[in-house]
Amino acid sequence: MSGEISIIGSVILALFLAGYLGQQYLPPPKPRVIGLDLGTTFCSVGVFLPGSGEVEVIADEEGRKSIPSAVSFTSTAVLAGYEAMDVADSNPQNTVYDAKRFIGKIFEPGLLEQESARYPFQVINNNGSAEFVIFTNHTFTVSPEFIGSRLLLRLKKMAERQLGVPIQKAVISVPAEFDERQRNYTVRAANLAGLEILRVINEPTAAAMAYGLHKVDVFNVLVVDLGGGTLDVSLLNKQGGMFLTRAMAGNNKLGGQDFSQRLFQYTSERVRQQFGITPTLKEDIYHLRQAVEAAKLNLTLHPSASITALLHLHTHDGSESPEGPAAVRFQAMVTRELFEELNEDLFQKILVPVKTVLAEGHLEKEDVDEIVLVGGSTRIPRIRQLISEYFGKEPNTSVDPDLAVVTGVAIQAGIMGGSWPLQVSAIEIPNRHLRKMNFS
Numbered sequence: 333m334s335g336e337i338s339i340i341g342s343v344i345l346a347l348f349l350a351g352y353l354g355q356q357y358l359p360p361p362k363p364r365v366i367g368l369d370l371g372t373t374f375c376s377v378g379v380f381l382p383g384s385g386e387v388e389v390i391a392d393e394e395g396r397k398s399i400p401s402a403v404s405f406t407s408t409a410v411l412a413g414y415e416a417m418d419v420a421d422s423n424p425q426n427t428v429y430d431a432k433r434f435i436g437k438i439f440e441p442g443l444l445e446q447e448s449a450r451y452p453f454q455v456i457n458n459n460g461s462a463e464f465v466i467f468t469n470h471t472f473t474v475s476p477e478f479i480g481s482r483l484l485l486r487l488k489k490m491a492e493r494q495l496g497v498p499i500q501k502a503v504i505s506v507p508a509e510f511d512e513r514q515r516n517y518t519v520r521a522a523n524l525a526g527l528e529i530l531r532v533i534n535e536p537t538a539a540a541m542a543y544g545l546h547k548v549d550v551f552n553v554l555v556v557d558l559g560g561g562t563l564d565v566s567l568l569n570k571q572g573g574m575f576l577t578r579a580m581a582g583n584n585k586l587g588g589q590d591f592s593q594r595l596f597q598y599t600s601e602r603v604r605q606q607f608g609i610t611p612t613l614k615e616d617i618y619h620l621r622q623a624v625e626a627a628k629l630n631l632t633l634h635p636s637a638s639i640t641a642l643l644h645l646h647t648h649d650g651s652e653s654p655e656g657p658a659a660v661r662f663q664a665m666v667t668r669e670l671f672e673e674l675n676e677d678l679f680q681k682i683l684v685p686v687k688t689v690l691a692e693g694h695l696e697k698e699d700v701d702e703i704v705l706v707g708g709s710t711r712i713p714r715i716r717q718l719i720s721e722y723f724g725k726e727p728n729t730s731v732d733p734d735l736a737v738v739t740g741v742a743i744q745a746g747i748m749g750g751s752w753p754l755q756v757s758a759i760e761i762p763n764r765h766l767r768k769m770n771f772s
């Protein structure tokens with residue numbers, strides 16, 4: 333009797349040991365659930381690596397960790413990401429971007445016609461929903477979720493190539509302000525790409541998770557997301573292991589392109605002073621904008637940067653020579669100080685929604701435990717300074733602000749995939765009745 337028990341006992345022990353040793357010495361399982369950030373201008377995919385406990389943001393064949401959110405239709409192919417951008421200049425009316433601004437939304441009559449005027453592609457109103465008209469061999473329409481699906485398919489393939497396993501499951505992030513219908517259509521985009529969505533999480537929650545704030549003892553987290561064209565501020569409240577969005581506010585007409593525009597206007601005036609002509613040629617404006625954009629990025633790292641461009645300044649129908657007048661070389665040095673002066677009033681506007689969410693949440697600024705910065709424009713030193721001065725503490729900035737959301741979504745994907753048996757997961761309480769207030 334006791335012999336039998338000891339045999340069974342040692343079998344169990346052996347099994348237990350095998351399992352234990354297996355866990356120690358076998359390579360960790362490949363992640364099967366990916367985290368997706370389908371952004372307005374860029375999108376990315378990440379996975380949680382059970383072995384190291386780190387997130388890998390997956391790069392494309394060229395090593396780029398995010399791809400432009402653009403899809404281009406040609407007579408022979410549907411291209412997504414950088415491939416779409418490569419043909420965008422020669423195929424502008426069939427290259428759709430910004431589709432996230434339309435997904436799952438019902439528009440008032442007339443509004444979509446107005447929107448269409450802002451884009452080189454055609455947007456039409458199909459019973460309140462947006463559709464894009466494509467003119468290749470034949471004319472057809474596609475939905476915003478179809479555009480989303482082509483981007484997600486590209487991300488899925490990047491992940492499969494990197495991991496070497498087929499991927500069928502994902503977690504995806506959406507803006508906190510997305511209503512149920514917008515969330516549903518985002519999920520539909522993923523389904524069209526052959527992905528089952530295990531959870532939809534809010535972008536600010538994902539950003540907070542990227543900093544591990546679901547694991548530490550914090551209560552109030554403020555997330556400031558400043559991208560190319562919009563500012564979103566969210567106040568999160570952690571209760572138990574869950575994040576609750578307490579308040580949202582923003583400005584959908586404030587972002588990096590406005591700061592570039594101020595520097596462009598200044599530069600254009602410098603050209604006029606130097607050559608007596610304001611640049612109006614399309615190519616000149618394009619080259620000057622590119623140079624201004626490069627200088628803006630450079631000024632986040634260096635105290636000064638140069639703006640250099642070859643400009644024609646005259647139309648080619650000039651009579652002197654068939655090529656028109658020769659190009660002139662424009663060059664100017666700009667300092668960070670000048671860039672800050674040109675934009676100070678815009679930078680100050682960032683604090684408006686910050687104050688609003690605090691008032692909405694009945695909090696004093698001292699009550700905010702952590703501040704998380706997301707979006708490329710939060711790299712601008714003056715913006716970081718304004719926020720840290722206002723709160724009297726440093727914001728969390730160690731994660732690349734362009735990859736904070738995908739990093740957090742990948743952590744959530746790791747939790748859903750069971751890679752985190754010992755960690756408490758932070759799920760969020762959906763907040764149906766919250767509305768985002770806009771200041772612009």
Ligand SMILES: *[C@@H]1O[C@H](CO)[C@@H](O)[C@H](O)[C@H]1NC(C)=O
Pocket residue numbers: 407408469
């Ligand atoms: C469109 O036309 C091109 C050239 O005429 C042809 O090669 C291509 O297969 C056509 N594509 C479709 C989708 O019909």
Ligand SMILES: *[C@@H]1O[C@H](CO)[C@@H](O)[C@H](O)[C@H]1NC(C)=O
Pocket residue numbers: 438459460
């Ligand atoms: C148009 O939309 C309304 C509500 O959004 C819906 O009730 C109606 O069935 C739709 N009509 C068509 C033709 O899809």
Ligand SMILES: *[C@@H]1O[C@H](CO)[C@@H](O)[C@H](O)[C@H]1NC(C)=O
Pocket residue numbers: 512513516
């Ligand atoms: C969203 O999807 C869920 C589940 O499929 C469904 O029950 C709900 O009615 C949908 N809501 C909207 C607004 O489309």
Ligand SMILES: *[C@@H]1O[C@H](CO)[C@@H](O)[C@H](O)[C@H]1NC(C)=O
Pocket residue numbers: 626630634636637638
């Ligand atoms: C940035 O500006 C610095 C200082 O003007 C210059 O040395 C550097 O080459 C610039 N880098 C780029 C990428 O423009």
Ligand SMILES: *[C@@H]1O[C@H](CO)[C@@H](O)[C@H](O)[C@H]1NC(C)=O
Pocket residue numbers: 543544545548702726727728729
């Ligand atoms: C950022 O977040 C971490 C939590 O992971 C925290 O420990 C740290 O103090 C925070 N603040 C700064 C300024 O890094």
